[in-house]
Amino acid sequence: MSAHRSTPPPRVEAFGRLPDGSEVQRWTLSDGSGVTASVLTFGAILQSLDVPDRQGQFAGVVLGLPRLEDYLGSHPYLGATVGRYANRIAGGSFTLDGKQYALPLSDPAGPNTLHGGQNGFDKRLWQARPLSAGPGAAVELSRTSPDGEEGFPGTLHAVVRYTLYRAELRIDYQATTDAPTVVGMTNHSYFNLAGEGSPSVLDHRLQIAADRYLPVDRHLIPEDRPRPVAATPFDFTAADTLGARIGSGDEQLGPACGYDHCWILDGGRAADCRTVARLTHPGSGRGLSIATTEPGLQVYTANGFDGTLTGLGGRPYLRHSAVALETQPLPDSPNRPDFPTVVLRPGLPYRSTTVYRFFADQPTVSSLAVC
Structure with a gap:
């Protein structure tokens, strides 16, 4: 990466208005070297993220849409903050302290609640403010989810902080x-x-620090037991291309038409971030390492993309043209006492951190890798 100058403060601009007249803002963060990230107050969405290749040429590396109206229509959670609960909850219900809670069924794959319901955090307006404490440029987004929103109990005050450094x-x-x-x-x-x-990520190389994954049923809900990745298309303990075995005919790749599975990360939920995955593109030299406190990594190879969405660069988003790497609890944890708990109680704050670290050919380390 090029030499870093002083970090400029976040820049804010209007991005449009919701049907009720509420203004949506776009906050742009810069690290002083040309790396930038843009965040919307609608859905706390990461709209764009520009980083250099090995020649110093910048390009956007996350999928995004050009207009607010595009985000108000149907899209596969592009860049969104999802909650209250990411991934799937089987049957759209769970039991907590002896009481059953019913949630909206919002999953095209089956009778499940997906990513928080029909109107989860990704479809809500957040309040934003810039932060000046510490290194880097930062914006904090917050919202209060009322008791019963999308069927979830309790009034939840949620905060998401993006920091670029x-x-x-x-x-x-x-x-x-x-x-x-x-x-x-x-x-x-x-x-x-x-x-x-760009038309495909199947030439990208992925490595995951996990020796087990969660096989799924036809509705993409985890089966009873994790399986070892060894000798399967899910073995990324050593770096391999995403396309190497995606068409292998493995029965687990059939229901999703590709990868849409959760890897159980080595070490489980952690107090401090540890590096859990690395994605590289040999052609450009761009690389991404991911550090997190979370126990799971959901890998989704954009299997349902069909070209109907047009991105920031004016090109259609095609099947396997991107990969989502979602750090999160294990799917359906509210119904799985054998999984790490996702129960939050009054007086015990929820905290989670993920760091995306970009490099060109050789990974680098800086202070933000430590939570």
Whole structure:
């Protein structure tokens, strides 16, 4: 990466208005070297993220849409903050402290609640303010989710903080509740290190620090037991291309038409960030390492993309043209006592951190890698 200058303050501009007249803002962060990230107050969405290749040429590496109207229509959670609970809850219900809660069924794959329901955090307006404490440029977004929103109990105050510093984008999540509930937030960005709108990520190389994954049923709900990745198309303990075995005919790749599975990360939920995955694109030299406190990594290879969405660069988004790498709790944890708990109780704050660290050919380390 090029030499870093002083970090400029976040820049804010109007991005449009919702049907009720509420203004949506776009906040742009810069690390002083040309790396920039843009965040919308609608859905706390990461709209764009520009980083250089090995020649110093910048390109956007996350998928995004050009207009607010595009985000108000149907889209696969591009860059969104999803919650209250990321991923799937089987049957649209869970039991907490002896009481059953019913949630909206919002999953095209089956009778499940997906990413917080029909109107989850990704479809809500957040309040934003710039932060000046500490290194880097930062913006904090917050909203209060009322008791019963999308069927979830408890009034939840949620905060998402984006910080950009030395080619690292750090996302911190915090939440508090006034009644027992379940929480698990994540960012749903799709990456293409060749540049957003490039036709495929199947030439990208992925490595995951996980020796087990969660096989799924036909509705993409985890089966009873995790499986070892060894000798399967899910073995990314050593770096391999995403396309190497995606067409292998493995019965687990059939229902999703590609990868849409959760890897159980080595070490489980952690107090401090540890590096759990690395994605590289040999052609451009761009690389991305991911550090997180979360126990799971959901990998989704944009299997449902069909070219109907047009991105920031004016090119259609095609099947396998990006990969989502979602750090999160394990899917359906509210119904799985054998999984790490996602229950949040009053007086016990929820915290989660993920750091996306970008590099060109050789990975670098800076202070934000430590939570």
